[in-house]
Amino acid sequence: MRFISNLFQFYINSSIHVALAVLAFVGITLFEYDISVSNSFPWYIFLAAITGYNFVKYAPVAGLHHRSLAQSLRVIQIFSFIAFLGLSYVSWLQPIPVLVGTFVFGLLTLFYAIPLLHRKSLRTISGLKIFIVALVWAGSTVILPAIAAEMLEGANLWVSFFQRFLLVVVLTLPFEIRDLPYDKRALGTLPQNLGITNVKWFGTFLLLGMFLLEFLKDSITISHLYFLIAISVLTAIALWKSNTQRATYYASFWVEGIPILGWLLYYGLLQITS
Numbered sequence: 037m038r039f040i041s042n043l044f045q046f047y048i049n050s051s052i053h054v055a056l057a058v059l060a061f062v063g064i065t066l067f068e069y070d071i072s073v074s075n076s077f078p079w080y081i082f083l084a085a086i087t088g089y090n091f092v093k094y095a096p097v098a099g100l101h102h103r104s105l106a107q108s109l110r111v112i113q114i115f116s117f118i119a120f121l122g123l124s125y126v127s128w129l130q131p132i133p134v135l136v137g138t139f140v141f142g143l144l145t146l147f148y149a150i151p152l153l154h155r156k157s158l159r160t161i162s163g164l165k166i167f168i169v170a171l172v173w174a175g176s177t178v179i180l181p182a183i184a185a186e187m188l189e190g191a192n193l194w195v196s197f198f199q200r201f202l203l204v205v206v207l208t209l210p211f212e213i214r215d216l217p218y219d220k221r222a223l224g225t226l227p228q229n230l231g232i233t234n235v236k237w238f239g240t241f242l243l244l245g246m247f248l249l250e251f252l253k254d255s256i257t258i259s260h261l262y263f264l265i266a267i268s269v270l271t272a273i274a275l276w277k278s279n280t281q282r283a284t285y286y287a288s289f290w291v292e293g294i295p296i297l298g299w300l301l302y303y304g305l306l307q308i309t310s
Contacts, residue, residue: 048288050112051093055085057292060299061177061200067302068196068260071185076129081176083123084138088145090116133183141175144168166212166226170204192253199264202246206239206271207294210278210287217280232279239275243268259305267298 047053059082066073090112127135148168178197182188209226212219213235216227226235247264250256274291 050115051086051089054089054292055082057295058085060295062181063299065178065181071187073184076126077184080126080130083119086119087123137180137183141172144172166208169208170201173204174201195249195252199246199249202242206242209239210291213278214287236276243272259309262305263302266301270294
């Protein structure tokens with residue numbers, strides 16, 4: 037039992053779970069536009085997510101936010117290095133435009149963790165953190181797959197990008213609510229500025245906006261419409277159940293797992309409607 041508990045903690049703390057969530061969002065983009073990418077591209081996204089997230093979480097300049105990880109940090113560092121080696125290999129298999137796009141989002145990730153101006157990183161600039169995260173996620177899971185599939189055209193794609201941006205903002209809110217007692221006031225997070233209840237209403241309206249944006253697209257599929265309804269409901273429930281006393285893994289496992297569940301639901305819907 038102890039072994040299973042340690043394995044689960046490693047699964048969460050090493051960012052495997054969040055990397056699977058990123059990969060699930062990529063899969064959702066591929067489903068929506070019925071496009072395909074090379075076999076190496078999913079590995080590229082998965083390993084890049086692990087490398088990027090572990091850099092942000094464990095870089096010395098960022099500090100250890102979760103002190104309970106100190107004993108297992110060495111194992112995670114070794115795992116991250118192996119992931120980085122794998123990423124270096126699959127990077128050679130990606131087309132130049134994908135690498136250029138990754139470089140842009142990678143810079144945002146880098147400056148999110150490392151102080152840039154006046155000894156401040158992007159994560160410490162008041163009110164900016166959540167939107168940087170959403171921008172990187174939306175770009176990595178909508179724009180990069182489109183570049184890989186050579187489909188970077190059309191207004192529909194940019195509507196999807198903005199929808200993904202809004203969804204990730206809402207998915208990040210339970211983390212902001214969880215960290216409310218520990219965040220410095222200077223961070224200016226949404227729960228600090230608006231209060232928990234207002235943040236939940238704010239997130240709900242963002243989900244509604246995300247759904248309504250679907251009707252700006254040239255064509256709408258039933259499967260994608262049902263998917264949007266399902267993931268909006270799941271995200272809204274997770275948001276409204278969030279509070280500062282939730283269990284340790286409520287946000288980092290259950291909320292973070294919503295994209296994975298969304299991918300599974302979308303896959304099932306495609307089987308039913310095809």
